[in-house]
Amino acid sequence: MPTIIFLPQKDLCPRGMVVNANQGEIILNIALHNNIKIEHACEKSCACTTCHCIIRKGFSSLEASGEREDEILDKAWGLELESRLSCQTKVASEDLVIEIPQYTINYAREY
Numbered sequence: 640m641p642t643i644i645f646l647p648q649k650d651l652c653p654r655g656m657v658v659n660a661n662q663g664e665i666i667l668n669i670a671l672h673n674n675i676k677i678e679h680a681c682e683k684s685c686a687c688t689t690c691h692c693i694i695r696k697g698f699s700s701l702e703a704s705g706e707r708e709d710e711i712l713d714k715a716w717g718l719e720l721e722s723r724l725s726c727q728t729k730v731a732s733e734d735l736v737i738e739i740p741q742y743t744i745n746y747a748r749e750y
């Protein structure tokens with residue numbers, strides 16, 4: 640059972656979190672089930688970039704992103720080579736370390 644480490648993110652997950660996940664689970668769903676409220680403005684339909692995350696470890700274990708995901712991801716704030724849309728990305732067999740960007744393209748969060 641892969642371990643998923645969410646790195647600390649000031650607003651959504653200040654202390655970070657370590658959870659176990661099943662292979663095939665969607666990263667966004669894992670976060671939401673653990674009360675990490677990653678935005679998902681398009682309700683997981685691969686039409687926004689608000690669920691953007693960066694896979695700091697384990698990226699190469701993931702199934703490659705599809706054309707549609709790449710197209711949408713291109714518009715994400717803070718895009719990196721290891722960026723993915725968390726609503727489209729399934730856990731594979733390896734552990735993951737995930738960074739949730741501080742901002743989305745929609746707005747800078749203010750609390």
Ligand code: FES
Nearest residue numbers: 679681687690726
């Ligand atoms: S929630 Fe919109 S692309 Fe993931």
